Amino acid sequence: xxxxxxxxxxxxxxxxxxxxxxxxxxxxxxxxxxxxxxxxxxxxxxxxxxxxxxxxxxxxxxxxxxxxxxxxxxxxxxxxxxxxxxxxxxxxxxxxxxxxxxxxxxxxxxxxxxxxxxxxxxxxxxxxxxxxxxxxxxxxxxxxxxxxxxxxxxxxxxxxxxxxxxxxxxxxxxxxxxxxxxxxxxxxxxxxxxxxxxxxxxxxxxx
Numbered sequence: 001x002x003x004x005x006x007x008x009x010x011x012x013x014x015x016x017x018x019x020x021x022x023x024x025x026x027x028x029x030x031x032x033x034x035x036x037x038x039x040x041x042x043x044x045x046x047x048x049x050x051x052x053x054x055x056x057x058x059x060x061x062x063x064x065x066x067x068x069x070x071x072x073x074x075x076x077x078x079x080x081x082x083x084x085x086x087x088x089x090x091x092x093x094x095x096x097x098x099x100x101x102x103x104x105x106x107x108x109x110x111x112x113x114x115x116x117x118x119x120x121x122x123x124x125x126x127x128x129x130x131x132x133x134x135x136x137x138x139x140x141x142x143x144x145x146x147x148x149x150x151x152x153x154x155x156x157x158x159x160x161x162x163x164x165x166x167x168x169x170x171x172x173x174x175x176x177x178x179x180x181x182x183x184x185x186x187x188x189x190x191x192x193x194x195x196x197x198x199x200x201x202x203x204x205x206x207x
Contacts, residue, residue, distance in 0.1 A: 028062040030085060034078050035060075049077030099123045106132065113137035113189075129204045135162055135192040146187025151205035153184045160198025165189045 035045040046056040050073050058064035059074075066074065075082045099120040106117035115134040120126065137143065146167060155164070156179040164172045164180055167187035174180065182188065184204060192198040 026062070027066075027085065028060045031056075031074060031078075032060045034080070034085075038078070045077060049073045051077075097123055111136075113142050127206055129206055131202050131204075132158070133200050133202055135160075135190055135198045135200060137189070137191045138193075139191060140165060140189060142191075143189045147189055148187050149184045149204070151184045153182055153188075153205070154203040155180045155182075155190070156201040158199040158201055160192055160194035160196055162190050162198045162200060163193050165191070 035042075038045075040048070042053050042056055042060075046053040049056065051070060055064065055070070056074075059066050059070070071082055071085060075085055078085075099122045101119045101121070104117075106119050107121060109116040109118065113136055115136060117132045119130040119132060157174050157176050159176055161173060161175050164174055165188065166172075166182060172180070173193065190200065
């Protein structure tokens with residue numbers, strides 16, 4: 001595997017999900033679904049949004065196209081943002097997913113620079129890719145250029161001391177408990193500077 005393995009890990013995670021076709025959004029059905037998820041009656045939801053019950057009923061039944069002002073009231077009443085009104089739920093969405101990965105049970109992906117352990121592998125279609133890494137690299141010369149990938153990344157030092165190199169910032173030495181959040185498209189590499197190999201937690205966004 002290439003030393004630019006975070007990209008490979010992200011590819012593995014993305015390929016594990018199934019492709020889903022996006023269907024046209026039925027705004028009325030979406031509003032009704034959001035209301036019922038809160039176990040609100042038409043009267044309760046209309047009151048929360050500051051709309052007439054008849055108006056909300058017509059919106060849910062597709063008999064009325066709401067104005068932007070009505071959309072803002074609906075979003076406020078449902079305690080969501082206006083864009084969320086137009087975000088259809090996944091057809092196979094499951095509420096309350098959880099995955100436990102015991103210490104040492106994650107799948108290992110070793111390279112010359114890092115030794116990764118993938119976490120929460122049993123969950124498909126994740127929005128984040130979490131993995132623990134042992135940092136073997138001791139100098140920038142061990143890398144074949146910068147690591148770059150889509151999404152954002154969060155790094156947390158678990159043990160030891162590392163030095164985080166990035167394309168646009170000065171190198172930063174980080175110890176246990178220190179963390180960094182950065183754009184994955186910005187070149188970045190991490191090396192261990194403590195006597196023992198440092199370990200870090202990485203979480204990369206997949207969306």
